[in-house]
Amino acid sequence: MRSGSRRRCARSLALVDGHASRRNEGPQVVACPDGPFLVRGDVDIVLPDGTPVPRTRKTVALCRCGLSTIKPFCDGTHRASGFRTG
Ligand code: FES
Incomplete structure (x- = not known):
């Protein structure tokens, strides 16, 4: 299951990369099936209190x-937890 989730994320990103190079060079967010949001491009990430995240x-x-221990970033815990998206 772990490698399957990783493959789906990688495939989603590959699709974004393919589209980005043809029609949109701007920032993009991909909702990875049963996983994190992949954020690509020049986007500022800030905490709820406004603190910028390097x-x-x-x-x-x-x-x-x-469930990540390194929020706001994904640490892969979603795989072990069985997190599912609709
Ligand atoms: S989405 Fe990966 S740890 Fe939460």
């Missing part, structure tokens, strides 16, 4: 299961 990568995964 980014070192062009593409980051933001937790949407609520």
Whole structure:
């Protein structure tokens, strides 16, 4: 199951990359099936109190299961928890 979830995320990102190179060079967010939001491009990430979150990568995964120990980023815990999206 773990590698299956990872493959789906990778496939989603690949689709975004393919579309981005042809028609949209701007920031994009991909809702990964049963996983995080993949945020690609120049987007500021801030905490609810307005504190900016440093980014070192062009593409980051933001937790949407609520279980990550490194919020706002995904640490992969969604896989073990059985998190499912509709
Ligand atoms: S979505 Fe991955 S740990 Fe929450």
